[in-house]
Amino acid sequence: MIICIGAGPGDIGYLTQRGAELIRDADVVAGFDAVVNVVRSLIPPGAEIVTMGYRNQVERLAQVALAHHAGKRCVVVFMGDIHFSGFQYLERVERACGHEVETLPGISSAQILASRAKVCFDETTFITFHRRGDLDPFKRHLVHVLQDARNAIVIPCPWDEARSFMPRHIAAYLLENGVSPEHPTEVWENLTRGEAEWHGTLAGCVDREFTDMSIMLIRTRRPMPSQIEPPEGK
Known part of the structure; x- marks a missing residue:
């Protein structure tokens, strides 16, 4: 076995x-x-x-x-x-x-983040850059995800400087490709231990350094309204 x-x-x-x-x-x-x-x-x-x-x-x-x-x-x-x-x-x-x-299967950091940040997977796309090979198709996909008004949970690429695609690089790439700098953005480090969490905007993320143990949430600027029935009397 x-x-x-x-x-x-x-x-x-x-x-x-x-x-x-x-x-x-x-x-x-x-x-x-x-x-x-x-x-x-x-x-x-x-x-x-x-x-x-x-x-x-x-x-x-x-x-x-x-x-x-x-x-x-x-x-x-x-x-x-x-x-x-x-x-x-x-x-x-x-x-x-x-x-x-x-x-x-096991529990992923993306699942833990979705729980902590209260985002619905139906309205969220997960993308990982923690991989070998060409990252460009995944970078373009991330742009389209945000253009489609979805949240994005992103695992950065922390390897050597030549390939590194950490939160600040991700933010800079998105801004260069026309994504609004006002997207609410969160970066969580050592997620299961709750050691650090940063909340700001995509623009504010560009100049910030985070450790290799980071995961990123970029929220849509147009959240989907609730689709459950309205409260009685309304």
Whole structure:
């Protein structure tokens, strides 16, 4: 067995019960160092732990695939939910194994933010720049999302300076492409611990620095009115 699970947004309290059960029963638990550290207290004493970073992930996933094909119960843990920002990592797991693998969704930072900020997913689009490859199609999509009067929940790209697309870069790009500077904007850092939150406008975000552990909400300037029935007597 090999299964990929979403381990929640950096807090073991947001791990699903099924995910915790799979980790406790695993022979091998693998993932990026920071993610494995979140669930380390659940890993059984006899289990093999395979940690990795961006530079050695292909090599380490090949090691996990060998254990899987040898009949061991393998769990690969992802931060948040697999299908939010982890889809490229899932591709790497499946490439290493040579076949599709089972997945178990987790709680994402986007879900936590939607709850904290009281925005409806039906009226909101989620976009992640935390990915390899060409970001331009996703940048253009973000412009269209805001033009269509939808909220946008955005995960920035925090990598090297050449590719970095952090909240200030996102704000500058949107302003350069005709998006109103008056969009209400929020940036949350270390979301599950509630350490920092910034509220302002898109224009005010341009000159602000945020850490890699950031998620961004850009609110529509034309919120959808309530569609439930009016109160009695009105």
